[in-house]
Amino acid sequence: NAGVTQTPKFQVLKTGQSMTLQCAQDMNHEYMSWYRQDPGMGLRLIHYSVGAGITDQGEVPNGYNVSRSTTEDFPLRLLSAAPSQTSVYFCASSYWENTEAFFGQGTRLTVV
């Protein structure tokens, strides 16, 4: 069983480029979220979804877009990469709001 699969694991972008981080889960979880982790900052919520067709902004949504067309997939799009978006990105999913959240292995993104 795959759990939460994130791709790619590493990525280097030039300023202004766009890209999509992929996240897929095979546990039929309703809740999915994207976080970024910077040194000393814990995990900051970018966008989240409580079900297919429903998305909402978290604490740091600027510069990122998401969509949730299926229960399984929750891609994160960087519209025009900036050096401030250099970070480690984690996708997480959970069945409901009082159950454990499972994490993908993370994507280390560097914007030069």
Place this chain on the structure above:
Amino acid sequence: EDKVVQSPLSLVVHEGDTVTLNCSYEVTNFRSLLWYKQEKKAPTFLFMLTSSGIEKKSGRLSSILDKKELFSILNITATQTGDSAVYLCAVFSSNTGKLIFGQGTTLQVKP
């Protein structure tokens, strides 16, 4: 605004010591509080707490929640070097569906 605050931010102890990590929160419509351990990769789940005063225990780790005072503690007894990690606290808000994390506590256990 929903907020989760952890303290201390970092801690250095020696093997065998007991440590207490703190997590306080201000969240509308609290649903649950979760503790995770992170060692240079994805966080791994430790505990989920939903009710006040009921201790969750796993080996040398234990945790308890106080919903009146809005905080939780994570205790680690007889620490080992393998306990060195970042410990993350997170809170689910049923009003928003958000899972909000604190800044984390970095624990270093020296031999």
